[in-house]
Amino acid sequence: MVLGLLFIPLAGSFLSMLPSRRVVRPPGAVDEKLFLELCTRCGICVDACSSEGRGTLEPCGILDGVSMMGTPKVNPLRAPCEARYGICEGRLPCVKSCPTGALRWIEPEEIKLGSVSWSPGRCIAVLGGECLVCAEVCPVPGAITPRNGIPVFHSNRCVGCGRCVYACPADPKALILMPEGERRHHWGRAGFSR
């Protein structure tokens, strides 16, 4: 009996030591360590996002890591994030709905959720097709520049909206959204950290 009760916290600390995947957080998320403390996995932001129509946010699952489960992540396969150059610009329903401060207000021009990573081996344009859909849909000047029919990605300009990932017609997709270069609210200071 006593042993059994002991097992619960032990199992918990063991599970939290398992590796977790880095995910792309909603706009205005505080630094990851604090985020995991503040976020109560209530899912309100996910619902607020879906209420905009398609919704990019979804709760992390077990594959993202046990400590991540239930926390929100951006999934561009569902929909792009509309926080920059889109429907939610200047409104941020996810941030406004968060009751715990895990997500905080962020000005549109400060938003950078991450950046895309390109796999040339899957890219239709590289394989000789007529694509460049990514360059067509990207709302950021200079983030994707076509050269000889092939996209060139400039991750410093990319805001991580995921439009190109969503629209990429390659199967499997030639693009993945990564948190690389994300801009997060820095705890204890006004402003942002990269």
Add this chain to the structure above:
Amino acid sequence: MSGGISRRRFVKLLGGAAAAIGLASLGYSLGWFSAGERAVLERSISGESNLERPLVSLVKGRDVNAMVRRAIKAIGGIEALVSPGSRILIKPNVGFNRPEAVTSPEVLRAVIEVIKDADPKEIIVAESAVRGYNTSNNFGVTGIADVVRGLGIRLVDLDKSSEIVKVKTSGKLLGEVSVFKLACDADVIISVPRLKRHSQAIVTISMKNMMGILPSDQKGMFHVLGLQQCIADLNTVFRPDLAIVDATEVMTVSGPGMGRMVPGEAILASRDPVALDLIAAEYLFRLEGNENPLETALNVPHIKLAAELGIGINDPSRIRVVEERVS
């Protein structure tokens, strides 16, 4: 054809043999395919507008209303095309949420007003945006929604409609194409694009604009199969009966989302989308300072391929361009 365009479609069951039908019905009962996938529709395009010597009007000026009216008048007038009682689909380009990348609301308003005069049974303005953009939002932020609803016309975000049908093409790569049913139901299709550059299609004018009647997976498939040929193939069944190009402000150098905006101060119109796209492309390349604008336009693959499929004429010596200016 004052009687307007008649279109016949009929449902063709996949497979002829009883065994195939049996298998298909078994598949259907097992839920292998949805009802929409069992039928392939056929759609005939108007033969009448296969004019041997197509007319293209190019009207310059600043008064958009007068220009649109002149441009349509110069190619025979709206009465020649829209018979009372027909169902009209107007397809503007509202693929993005930036005003400079979409058909301008003023041009669309002028087009709707001209068509209204012909007393059709129904006018619908419909679009499915570029993947990753929300069509309804595009309608709202670009001012298209205000104009269309203000005129009492039905505005349809095709992405919200679930009815999709497959239609046979007589193209080379696309055996059949999935489209929103609403587009298939129209008697007359009027393409109203903005004149723009396109990263992959080179230009996007009246024929490329027809991609906005496709569900997003089908749009993506065009890029996988070969965009230029697919645009031509699509136009074998969804060839605009009339096209009016907004060249008031033209997106040059790059596009279709962002480019260098140049005042074009023109409206072009034709019943031959191939001839129209050729002349409009030439106009665009000239604005870019291209030394051989016509040559460059003739080399736009989808315009050439569309001509090869008999969708229209791309031989400049056979195209009659009516240039006018309204003040």
